Amino acid sequence: MRQHVRSWRIHRRTSATLDEPAQQCNTTIQGWWNYYGAFYRVAMHSLFGYIDLWLMRWARRKYRRLRQRKRRSAEWLRKMKFAHLRLFVHWRIVGVSVG
Structure with missing residues (x-):
């Protein structure tokens, strides 16, 4: 699943708004949650954190003020x-914590 997330290349789409990666990813994330979420919740939560890491990387590439600032x-x-x-679907499932 992580390889599939990597193939989305979210961090490279700096011209896109946050809505566009969400539309692309939500159906897949929802399907994974429906299938694996019943028995592998911990694994799914770590995958959600991984997706958030890619979103943070996207933000660092898109916004100059975040370039070298992981905490920001x-x-x-x-x-x-x-x-x-x-x-994002996984934001609704997990809540507001940043992974």
Whole structure:
């Protein structure tokens, strides 16, 4: 699954808004949650954290003020989760913690 997440190349789509990767990823993430979530919740939560890491990498590439600041990009992602909780499927499932 991680290899599939890597193949999305989220971090390379800096011209896109946050909505576009969400639309691309949500159906796949929801399908994985429906299939694996019943028995492998811990593994799914680690995958959700992995997706969040790629989103933080995307933010660091898109926004110049976050370039060399991993902690700031994590804080930016946490703010996005509060503001747009329903944007990504895994944000609704896990909540607002940043992995």
